[in-house]
Amino acid sequence: MRKRLGDYILAFLIIIMLNFFLPRLMPGDAISALYGDALMEMSPQTEAYLLERYGLDKPLGEQFGLYISNLAQGDLGYSYYFRAPVGQVLVGALPWTLSLIAISLLISALAGIIWGVEAAWRRGRKFDRASLVTIMLLNGVPGFVLGILLLLIFGFYMPWFPISGGASPYMDYSGWEQLWDYLQHLFLPALTLTLVQLPRNFMLMRSSLLAVKEKPYIYTARNKGLRDRMVRYRHAARSALAPVITRLGMSIGLLFTSVLFVEIIFAYPGLGNLFYLALQHHDYPTIHGCLLLITVCVLLFNLLADLLNQKIDPRLRELDARQLLERA
Amino acid sequence: MLEINNLTVSFPVSHNHERAYQHPDQAPQNVQPEASASQLTVLNKVNLSVQTGEIWGIVGESGSGKSTLALTLMGMVGEALQQGSIKFKGQELLENSPRCWEKLRGSAISMVMQQSGEMLTPTLPLIDQIMEPYLKLYPRQKETAQRLGSQLLRRVGLDESYFYRYPHTLSGGEVQRALIAMALITDPELLILDEPVSSLDVRTKSDILNLLTEITAGRTVLVISHDLHTVKRLAHRTAVLYCGAILETGPAADCLQEPAHPYTRALVRAYPTLEGARELQGIRGEFPPLNQRPEGCPFHTRCTQSLDICSWQRPEPVEVGRTSLEHTSPIGNGRRQIACHRAGVLELLRCENVVQRYKLDKKQANSEPGNNYLEAVSGVSLTLREGEVYALVGESGSGKSTLGRILAGVDRPYRGEVFFQQQPLHKMFGAAKKEQSRNLQMLFQNSGEALSHRLNVHELVSEPLQIQKIGDPKSRQKAVRKALEWVNLPVTGHFLHEYPHHLSGGELQRVALARALVLEPKVLIADEPSASLDASVQAKIIKLLLHLQNERGFALILITHELALAAKAGDKVGVMYQGKIVEEGPPAKVLRYPQHWYTKTLTDTDTDRDLLIGDKTIPHPKSAG
Ligand SMILES: Nc1ncnc2c1ncn2[C@@H]1O[C@H](COP(=O)(O)OP(=O)(O)OP(=O)(O)O)[C@@H](O)[C@H]1O
Ligand code: SF4
Ligand SMILES: [Mg+2]
16 A cells, blocks of 8 residues: 555656646746736736746746745635635635535445446346446436436426525525535536436446356355345445446546536536636636646545555455456 | 255256356246256256265266256255255255245355355455354354354364455465355254365365364265265265266265276276376266267266167166175165166176196106196186276286186186176187177287288288178278277278288287277287387387277286286286286285285385395295195
């Protein structure tokens, strides 16, 4: 595990370097690469202030030092579009996205795993075939179409849920009411994200379990007279889980792209939406900040998956997850 | 305790042959109870009756259905069509619902499954898995389970440091020990061990065997193994399974030492013994694949003594009394049954108290006053069974060749009787005589050199056919070619017209062999078939002879003066000394535990033997009476 941790630190460093060097190595001066359109609105004084603050006219080495020390203090630059420091903007958006991701990830993983186990256990029988057809259909609908459909159905035709935003504006809710309001707003985006992820999770679990199902230890478990459910979950599903979680961790990056369009569709005030706005308005500091935060999030999720895996599957304490995938 | 009656198990073909773990309620309920063409019958009318306290060994080749039998007893072949009945303590198991099976498994009947990769769940610590069967029975008694589990693990040789280890850190032997502990935790009434030691190395194997000997004492156990040694070690009684049918049952020691059924015999012959020097002979032919299981006696495609009836009528098991060995099993009645139309391995040749003596000429007689006769063979009895190699060994002058000639019907004995297929050999005439002389062939000492130099190869080999008036010239030619092919000689026109003086010693010997085999005899008596050849050719001829013996299935009496050769070639070795067979038995026994002092001198190193002979410690037969 110590080795894996080293990998993560290395990856993190590389991301920081990229984030620092890419804009600076672009043709033209650094300040226009970093601030772009916003420069036009800037007074010469602010420009000079920025030059001075981030040492943009200094040699690269010195700039990097400054960059790191700023980063350490959470200073990611200043957003002229939002008229606030980038760090602050990001911190405002992050909880929304995180709760969206956490909830959809949790539910889609749980549902996908249980459904996958049950289908694989009845391989080739009615339940399995019906599940496969359903999943294929679901998988065939592009995520944004799904989002829009849900929006239309449950937002317009049957207006059970709010259709945009993360909370009702100008309402002075307290405690549980506030939570309820949040959840109502969360429901449709989270459902969309869950449905987007479900087919993959289902297929992963199903195929992983199909491989495990034929393993001798399943026969052993059955042969000692265990109840079928015990065999299915305690012995089979548990052993089949590691590759699934690894793949889930690896696909977090993809999840963030889904988050992007889901947040846009539902005007959900998270990172995706922020990123979208920043892109539209060429707000480079925010864009860079978003990218940095997202990649760090992806790394963290991967780390989490790794840790979880090691808890579940003792083989991984020595083996690499990927080796296990190859073995399966 | 366990009564299996006419159990037939067949798998549906559609399941692309994979052994899928089947959901219990997936068993085909609507299948017609007659085996259709789309069924592969793995077990065919198996009968077995296991008494409490008996240890049964099930032996048979790979694919004979041993594991299927075990899994059927555990209710683990849900997808298969099962007919017949399995009564366990009076309760019919085949009518069990999946729930009932779950209750039974791991409590009343436990099984250690055949090792095939990861046998233990990788994500659970060892002791948790050991405890599971107990916790299923008594869900609240976690402490007892823990205590029992620890005790058992220690008993099978895994101490505390193993308890919380995960399976991927255990060796195969350790896993096997753990599985044994797991099967024992509920103290089952019937324990099934499927190939308990097969996948282990020799050291671990003997450790586990010791453990099993200790653990199985007093239990009712089914041990399944293709390893005869394991079965001999553990079991009281044995059942021999071939193509899903039981061909022989009886006390384990008897069946495996003195097999009565042709298949058991072949199996024992093919089995390597650590003690023995015997050359291995595989069972001729191929093990029939599942979809081509023979009708009638399942072994008839490979049996050397099959009759017409064997190919269409299945033999019923009958009792046989051939228990020459004292059977020592504390339980069981020593009953022995085989399923064979010919009541087991046939006896081909038997002689009783054969004596042969030659009149001495005057000069010799004078030196031994009052005794004008030399007894070359003095009271020999032996039996040769179908497909057997009997190696007759002894020093020169001990009477081997004389005995050989009598057995071949060439010479008449002075006293005693020889029976060929139960008929007195020297009282035959007419058609019987003709039949006998065709079926009983002798390859004389130096027969290669003795071949007539006026005949070419073709004439030499076809001569026996001509003498016996068998076939027309065309069919004879075919027979000649076939015989020459058997002995690996060319069948070109050039070679067929070669004369003996142009051939090498090895080639001549092969021609002589072809000459003996062209009649397809049932018994071949080969007198020193290789003695006059150099070592390398000698080895080739012997190898060829044994290979042909195995393939063609004739019985062979191999006369030789070399004990090493006799031990390598023979199923049975007879040591001849001064006209008597002083010792007889399986080669391993004769070599390792010689009883007679003469054999002891033979088994000592060659130099010792020469010394002894030089010292005249061994009296020369001619000087004795
Ligand atoms: N579920 C199944 N479906 C189809 N065929 C099967 C199934 N189980 C076993 N067989 C076939 O039945 C035959 C006997 O198999 P089994 O495992 O009983 O042999 P075995 O005597 O135990 O052999 P080994 O010594 O190799 O363990 C084999 O040809 C096998 O392919
Ligand atoms: S003699 Fe017939 S019945 Fe007996 S084993 Fe041979 S083939 Fe089977
Ligand atoms: Mg087997």
